[in-house]
Amino acid sequence: MNNDSQPVFIDPTTDEGFKRLFGDKINLINFLNIIFRGRKTITDLTYRDTERIGAAEDIGKVIFDLVVQISTGEEIIIEMQTSSQTNLKQRMLYYASKVISDTAPKGNRKAWGYAIPEVYTIVLMDGFHMPGGNRTTYFHDTCLCSRDSGEIFYEGLGFIYLELINFVKSEAEVDNELDKVFFMLKNMSTLKTLPRIMNSAVFQRFFQLASYAKLTKEERTMYDISLKRKWDAEAVRMYQQEQFEEAKSIALATGKAEGKAEGLAAGKAEGLAEGEHKKALATALKFKEMGIPLDIIATGTGLTIEEIENLK
Numbered sequence: 001m002n003n004d005s006q007p008v009f010i011d012p013t014t015d016e017g018f019k020r021l022f023g024d025k026i027n028l029i030n031f032l033n034i035i036f037r038g039r040k041t042i043t044d045l046t047y048r049d050t051e052r053i054g055a056a057e058d059i060g061k062v063i064f065d066l067v068v069q070i071s072t073g074e075e076i077i078i079e080m081q082t083s084s085q086t087n088l089k090q091r092m093l094y095y096a097s098k099v100i101s102d103t104a105p106k107g108n109r110k111a112w113g114y115a116i117p118e119v120y121t122i123v124l125m126d127g128f129h130m131p132g133g134n135r136t137t138y139f140h141d142t143c144l145c146s147r148d149s150g151e152i153f154y155e156g157l158g159f160i161y162l163e164l165i166n167f168v169k170s171e172a173e174v175d176n177e178l179d180k181v182f183f184m185l186k187n188m189s190t191l192k193t194l195p196r197i198m199n200s201a202v203f204q205r206f207f208q209l210a211s212y213a214k215l216t217k218e219e220r221t222m223y224d225i226s227l228k229r230k231w232d233a234e235a236v237r238m239y240q241q242e243q244f245e246e247a248k249s250i251a252l253a254t255g256k257a258e259g260k261a262e263g264l265a266a267g268k269a270e271g272l273a274e275g276e277h278k279k280a281l282a283t284a285l286k287f288k289e290m291g292i293p294l295d296i297i298a299t300g301t302g303l304t305i306e307e308i309e310n311l312k
Contacts, residue, residue: 009210011189013126013164016219016226018080021209022066023047030202032076034177035122035160037141044071052098062098074118074156075099083233083299084128092159096121100157118156124185126164127234138166138182171195232292236300239283285311 010017022028025045032042048067066078077095085091096119105112129135140161144154167182174183174197184198184206194207208214215223280301287297294305301308 007212008192009188010212014226014230016223042070077121079123082126092121120158122160124162130163138163233296284308
């Protein structure tokens with residue numbers, strides 16, 4: 001990254017940006033207090049081990065982006081997701097379940113009495129939509145409740161999703177602390193100065209830590225690598241979406257040519273599946289030749305790393 005293209009503030013949705021901003025305890029406490037909207041008042045927290053080992057060798061391990069325990073005992077998982085994940089909601093439920101299960105003692109469960117802590121999972125979603133959601137809601141705050149009445153059944157297992165792609169308010173339209181958080185996360189990397197609406201101690205601290213000019217040479221290198229990985233992932237995602245739409249059109253045309261309802265269904269399914277796979281292989285080869293990391297290509301195309309390694 002040359003001097004002409006240097007940003008004023010780093011992108012908080014990159015791996016390094018996320019770590020820098022939320023690895024600061026005061027920043028994280030302020031962020032959580034805003035996200036919980038007065039439901040909780042957090043005064044202190046402890047960063048926890050982000051790696052959790054499976055109960056058996058074949059289960060494997062889970063590595064979280066961030067896990068903290070607040071002073072009143074609740075456990076909070078904070079995840080940064082910059083690309084669509086298979087079974088996102090199920091994945092986050094598994095993460096929360098893993099934290100819960102890790103609190104169980106190895107013995108004397110009768111005395112323990114299943115006194116599990118409250119566990120909350122907060123997911124920052126950048127660049128993709130909530131599976132099955134609408135395109136207008138940007139803040140999802142969920143817990144266990146009655147399907148019929150909406151009455152809360154159990155408060156202690158919560159999932160909060162920040163769907164950044166759906167937040168489209170301008171600076172003039174922002175009118176509360178939660179919206180300020182969304183505006184900051186979505187726009188920080190393109191801003192040149194601290195927005196007037198964020199001229200408070202809470203947000204000043206975020207922007208001070210986010211100053212690109214204040215990064216050390218080593219920190220800049222790590223951040224620039226992290227930013228390139230995000231750009232690579234976005235390029236793969238956008239190209240794959242274009243190819244999917246093209247394959248979908250071909251499949252529809254193939255199905256219509258059959259002239260029958262069953263032909264349409266069969267042609268659409270067969271053509272779409274074959275077209276998707278061929279386009280995925282072509283896309284993967286193109287990005288492999290560009291030097292994009294294989295794990296990013298695999299995430300964006302749905303292919304396995306082994307398939308991508310064998311492409312020539």
